[in-house]
Amino acid sequence: MVGVTVEQTVRCAPEEFLAFVLDAERYAEVDSKLGRIDWVRRQDDVTEFKFRSHLPGIPGPGPTLVSRMSLTPGERVDIEYAPPPHNRLARRFSAFAASFVCAPTPEGTKVTRTVDITFKPPLAYLLHPILKRTLPPDVHQEMQEAKQALEQREIT
Incomplete structure (x- = not known):
C-alpha cells in the first residue's frame, strides 16, 4: 500500500472547503490525478463522477474510473471506487480510499x-516504488493549490 497524509490550514469554513471538493470539475483544476471529467451525478450527500485518472510518475493517462464521494456535512468527504457495475477492472488490480477531514x-x-x-501483484512490484516517491509531493502540491484557490477567491 502507498499511503499519504497531508495537513493544511485553509482560511475558509469547513463547509466551504468540502463544497470545493464535491465540485469535481472545479477540484480537478488543483488535483493533477483527476484528468478529464466525463460526468458528475449528485444525490443528497453522495457525489459520483467519471474521470480519466492519472497517477504521478506513471506515463500516460490511467484508466477511466468512477469515484464516489460521501459527505458528512461540515466534517468530511470520504472517497472510494463507486460500487459495481463501475470499476470492474480497477477492483481486480487495485484498492483505493481517500478522504478530506475538516476541523474548524x-x-x-x-x-x-x-x-x-x-x-x-504483479503491478504492486512495479507501481508501489514509483508511487512512494511521486504521490507524496503530488498530494502536497494539490493541497497547496487548493489552499491558494480558496484563499485567493476570498480576497477577490
Whole structure:
C-alpha cells in the first residue's frame, strides 16, 4: 500500500472547503490525478463522477474510473471506487480510499487529506516504488493549490 497524509490550514469554513471538493470539475483544476471529467451525478450527500485518472510518475493517462464521494456535512468527504457495475477492472488490480477531514480552527479550517492506493501483484512490484516517491509531493502540491484557490477567491 502507498499511503499519504497531508495537513493544511485553509482560511475558509469547513463547509466551504468540502463544497470545493464535491465540485469535481472545479477540484480537478488543483488535483493533477483527476484528468478529464466525463460526468458528475449528485444525490443528497453522495457525489459520483467519471474521470480519466492519472497517477504521478506513471506515463500516460490511467484508466477511466468512477469515484464516489460521501459527505458528512461540515466534517468530511470520504472517497472510494463507486460500487459495481463501475470499476470492474480497477477492483481486480487495485484498492483505493481517500478522504478530506475538516476541523474548524481560529485560523480557518485544518484539512487532513489522505490517499491510500494498493495494487495487487504483479503491478504492486512495479507501481508501489514509483508511487512512494511521486504521490507524496503530488498530494502536497494539490493541497497547496487548493489552499491558494480558496484563499485567493476570498480576497477577490
